[in-house]
Amino acid sequence: MNAESAISARGIVRDFQAGQSTIRVLHGIDTDIKAGEMTYVVGESGSGKTTLISIMCGILWPTEGDVQVFGTDIYNLSDSELVKFRLNNIGFIFQQYNLIPSIDAAANAAVPLIAQGMAIGPAREKAKELLEKLNIGDQANKLPNQLSGGQQQRVAIARALVHQPRLVVCDEPTAALDASSGRRVMDLLRDVAVAPDRACIIVTHDNRIFDLADRILVLEDGRVTHDGTDMPDDH
Numbered sequence: 001m002n003a004e005s006a007i008s009a010r011g012i013v014r015d016f017q018a019g020q021s022t023i024r025v026l027h028g029i030d031t032d033i034k035a036g037e038m039t040y041v042v043g044e045s046g047s048g049k050t051t052l053i054s055i056m057c058g059i060l061w062p063t064e065g066d067v068q069v070f071g072t073d074i075y076n077l078s079d080s081e082l083v084k085f086r087l088n089n090i091g092f093i094f095q096q097y098n099l100i101p102s103i104d105a106a107a108n109a110a111v112p113l114i115a116q117g118m119a120i121g122p123a124r125e126k127a128k129e130l131l132e133k134l135n136i137g138d139q140a141n142k143l144p145n146q147l148s149g150g151q152q153q154r155v156a157i158a159r160a161l162v163h164q165p166r167l168v169v170c171d172e173p174t175a176a177l178d179a180s181s182g183r184r185v186m187d188l189l190r191d192v193a194v195a196p197d198r199a200c201i202i203v204t205h206d207n208r209i210f211d212l213a214d215r216i217l218v219l220e221d222g223r224v225t226h227d228g229t230d231m232p233d234d235h
């Protein structure tokens, strides 16, 4: 692994069972995600983007291959070590927000801090600061089902960033948001997630934010076909 890599993925293969047959979704991916950068993963629907980022952030086991995150070989950890590693180092924003329905927005956003042992009062305060930055501070005491889709997404974003993880991994973080909320989310992601010892990976189809990428990986049928600072001409 080179010195500035946040993630080093080697020989990543992932198969899924579909009835009697096996489908190979990732075909031996070798890539490094650099620290200090916002890396986008783009590609057509079904090209394997969600599968790849799920493997990179320790929530989906590769069929073959190794992933190092900040020098830790995550799939060689025990289950409990991996849970702890994720809690301390990784923030996720997935398309399903997975908010806890029975607790309010501030408590949902505070979950990682509470899981790390912080008392509820200060954890809620920290969570509220992020909700303010995301322009939903006034929704802090509402339950998820009292919030719009875009507001729920911002609570999920606050939850992913509240413990200042070294790696933030996002699947379509701006999909449910209007242009100005989307920009605010991207600014916040850059503030929290882009630093010399941190990294951020974003899967997106949102061409309103393509200009914000430091680096773009294009996936086609489970292979990386472009790795550069700009979008390839045919996208």
Ligand SMILES: Nc1ncnc2c1ncn2[C@@H]1O[C@H](COP(=O)(O)OP(=O)(O)OP(=O)(O)O)[C@@H](O)[C@H]1O
Pocket (backbone or CB within 6 Å): 016, 017, 018, 025, 043, 044, 045, 046, 047, 048, 049, 050, 051, 052
């Ligand atoms: N749990 C699973 N079981 C079987 N097949 C799966 C599973 N998860 C993903 N796949 C298949 O793997 C392929 C890649 O899926 P993936 O979700 O990674 O693509 P994607 O590029 O993120 O797509 P999208 O942009 O639509 O979210 C698809 O053909 C999908 O049907």
